Amino acid sequence: MLERPNHILVGDLNAHSPAWGNGKSDWAGQTIEKLTLDLGHMIENTGEPTRLATTANQKHTAIDLTITSSDFTYPVVQWEVFEDSLGSDHLPCISTLIGSNNKIETQPPSLMFNTKKADWAEFQKLLNDVGPTRAMQPPALRKCIKRN
Numbered sequence: 001m002l003e004r005p006n007h008i009l010v011g012d013l014n015a016h017s018p019a020w021g022n023g024k025s026d027w028a029g030q031t032i033e034k035l036t037l038d039l040g041h042m043i044e045n046t047g048e049p050t051r052l053a054t055t056a057n058q059k060h061t062a063i064d065l066t067i068t069s070s071d072f073t074y075p076v077v078q079w080e081v082f083e084d085s086l087g088s089d090h091l092p093c094i095s096t097l098i099g100s101n102n103k104i105e106t107q108p109p110s111l112m113f114n115t116k117k118a119d120w121a122e123f124q125k126l127l128n129d130v131g132p133t134r135a136m137q138p139p140a141l142r143k144c145i146k147r148n
Contacts, residue, residue, distance in 0.1 A: 014028060042068045042077075045066060050064035052091065081093055
C-alpha cells in the first residue's frame, strides 16, 4: 500500500513505535517505521495518544497513524487528535490538508440527506436515548432525516 503514488494512509494500525509517541516498539511498528523511512514518506502524528486505556494495567497509546507519500500533492498536513472519544476507546484524528501543488476544480459532493426536512426534536431524543455515536449511524438517522 505504501508504494502507491500520491497517497495518504490513515488507520488503526495497532503498531507501536517511539517515532509516533509510544514508549515501546513492536514488530509492526518497526516494519512500518522502516518502510516509511525507506520510501521517504512522512508520519504525520504528533506523538499524542490516540487509543485510551480501558483497564488499570494499560496505558494510553498512539496506534492510529496518518502516513503521507513523499510525492503527496498537499505540502502541509496538520494533524491533531480530537479530545472527545465519542464513546470509543480511540480518539478521532483530524488531518487538515493545507495548500496544494495542483489546482483541481471539483464539484461539492451532493448531500446524502435533506436536512431541511429533518425532525430535529426526534434527532435530539435519539441523541439522548442512544448517544452521539449510535445516533449518527444511518439506520438511526433515517428516522429523523429524509434522504434526498
